[in-house]
Amino acid sequence: MVLEKGTSDTLTVKIEKLSNLGLGIAKNDGYVIFVPNTCPGDTVRVKITKKNKNYSNAELIEIIEPSVNRVEPFCKMQKVCGACQLQFIDYDAQLKYKKEIVRDAMRSIFSKDAEVRDVIPSPLVKEYRHKIQYPIGQTKDSKRLLAGYYKTGSHELVNIKYCPIQPEYCDIIIDYIRTKGQELNVSGYDEKTGKGELRHVVIRTSNANKKNLIVLVVNSDRVSKSTKNLAESIYKDLDNINGIAVNFNNKKTNLILGEKTELIEGCDYIEENLCDKTFKVGAKTFFQVNPPSADNIFRYVKKYICDNFEKPSILDAYAGITAFGICLSDIASKVVSIEEVKESVDLAADIIKNNNITNVELHQGDAGRFLSNETTLGRQFHVTVLDPPRKGCSPNSLDYALKLTKDKIIYVSCNPATLARDLKYLCENGAKVEYIQPFDMFPHTYHIENVAIIDLKNICTD
Numbered sequence: 001m002v003l004e005k006g007t008s009d010t011l012t013v014k015i016e017k018l019s020n021l022g023l024g025i026a027k028n029d030g031y032v033i034f035v036p037n038t039c040p041g042d043t044v045r046v047k048i049t050k051k052n053k054n055y056s057n058a059e060l061i062e063i064i065e066p067s068v069n070r071v072e073p074f075c076k077m078q079k080v081c082g083a084c085q086l087q088f089i090d091y092d093a094q095l096k097y098k099k100e101i102v103r104d105a106m107r108s109i110f111s112k113d114a115e116v117r118d119v120i121p122s123p124l125v126k127e128y129r130h131k132i133q134y135p136i137g138q139t140k141d142s143k144r145l146l147a148g149y150y151k152t153g154s155h156e157l158v159n160i161k162y163c164p165i166q167p168e169y170c171d172i173i174i175d176y177i178r179t180k181g182q183e184l185n186v187s188g189y190d191e192k193t194g195k196g197e198l199r200h201v202v203i204r205t206s207n208a209n210k211k212n213l214i215v216l217v218v219n220s221d222r223v224s225k226s227t228k229n230l231a232e233s234i235y236k237d238l239d240n241i242n243g244i245a246v247n248f249n250n251k252k253t254n255l256i257l258g259e260k261t262e263l264i265e266g267c268d269y270i271e272e273n274l275c276d277k278t279f280k281v282g283a284k285t286f287f288q289v290n291p292p293s294a295d296n297i298f299r300y301v302k303k304y305i306c307d308n309f310e311k312p313s314i315l316d317a318y319a320g321i322t323a324f325g326i327c328l329s330d331i332a333s334k335v336v337s338i339e340e341v342k343e344s345v346d347l348a349a350d351i352i353k354n355n356n357i358t359n360v361e362l363h364q365g366d367a368g369r370f371l372s373n374e375t376t377l378g379r380q381f382h383v384t385v386l387d388p389p390r391k392g393c394s395p396n397s398l399d400y401a402l403k404l405t406k407d408k409i410i411y412v413s414c415n416p417a418t419l420a421r422d423l424k425y426l427c428e429n430g431a432k433v434e435y436i437q438p439f440d441m442f443p444h445t446y447h448i449e450n451v452a453i454i455d456l457k458n459i460c461t462d
């Protein structure tokens with residue numbers, strides 16, 4: 001079937017699978033069509049909105065025959081908010097489709113034979129998200145503060161009063177900020193004009209003790225009287241606030257947090273548990289947003305290493321607050337970690353000191369540069385944990401990781417596409433992927449976390 005550019009035709013198609021972005025995929029005469037808000041098994045009428053060289057984008061017009069895996073979303077805002085793309089799909093089916101997403105990434109980029117195991121579910125499917133970052137705006141006439149998420153594919157702010165995937169208390173905090181902020185004349189930010197004071201509210205909630213760290217991100221380089229009043233009122237009026245800080249970000253940027261943060265009340269961190277160790281998590285530190293699911297991952301990696309090694313030396317690269325290194329320290333002879341964010345490394349140093357851990361060596365800086373220096377020094381590790389950001393590792397970093405590691409690389413990834421790319425590179429250089437274990441860290445979204453176990457036994461190291 002030939003689709004003309006700009007056509008307004010509607011088509012009836014059957015959705016076959018989900019794309020890596022959670023869009024339904026249909027085929028028409030071999031031609032791929034992506035349709036949001038659809039589920040494999042749906043028969044739907046769609047309208048083509050954009051025709052590209054190899055595929056088309058379409059919008060859903062009507063569900064003719066729903067998939068057996070469709071359910072009623074538990075959040076009324078699901079259709080407008082854009083954060084939970086898959087909430088209308090039964091949770092067990094979400095897990096099945098996410099495994100397929102990982103498999104498809106492996107097949108198309110790395111190898112069709114890669115073993116992808118069943119997805120380990122999240123222990124919580126509601127109230128699991130322990131970090132929220134709400135953009136703040138305000139209404140034109142009444143100057144009411146708005147806080148929520150952007151509509152899918154737009155910068156239109158959806159004012160969210162209730163979000164069932166984050167701790168219920170966050171709704172209370174946000175509601176208080178909306179009301180009290182307006183009362184104290186705090187203005188909301190306007191992206192278009194770059195005017196207005198309050199840009200974002202970031203809340204980190206501890207799963208361990210339910211305390212909250214609140215960060216008010218302002219479009220300024222100093223704390224105004226109104227922001228200070230708001231921060232002090234929050235601390236005084238609300239329960240379970242561990243600390244409240246102001247972060248300064250007056251640049252035209254998509255980054256939420258600016259460089260500098262000033263603590264107004266309480267402590268500038270919350271405490272969180274992983275693998276029976278207590279961590280401090282600050283405003284700018286990376287920490288997995290779903291702590292119970294993260295705990296599953298850390299215990300899984302620890303068990304794998306325990307079952308296969310006795311007191312190995314471990315390199316923890318892209319370490320954040322050295323969560324892997326610290327969790328693994330009691331089964332390792334030595335742990336060396338590298339992380340670029342100073343605040344995270346400082347917090348790791350604190351945690352190590354408080355827990356009397358003596359075998360963890362911390363380094364701050366760029367992972368690639370550090371790995372390169374280490375190869376010149378000739379140090380080697382039994383196991384390397386690589387846990388890079390979504391963009392994955394550079395070929396150079398992978399080369400150094402191969403040189404520095406004697407036995408196994410455990411690659412933890414939040415992006416199946418870059419994981420597949422990097423596994424391909426490692427295997428072209430002699431490594432062998434044992435298997436990939438997916439974990440559902442983000443129920444109702446298309447995101448999926450993976451742990452790949454990579455064996456280096458057969459690499460010749462001259």
Ligand SMILES: C[S@@+](CC[C@H](N)C(=O)[O-])C[C@H]1O[C@@H](n2cnc3c(N)ncnc32)[C@H](O)[C@@H]1O
Pocket residue numbers: 286287288318319320321322323324338339340341344365366367368387388389390
């Ligand atoms: C996905 S997080 C993993 C953190 C940690 N392993 C954990 O599970 O909590 C990636 C980390 O890599 C750090 N990072 C990003 N690019 C880096 C680089 N070039 N060198 C060193 N660290 C980097 C980020 O600051 C972040 O803490």
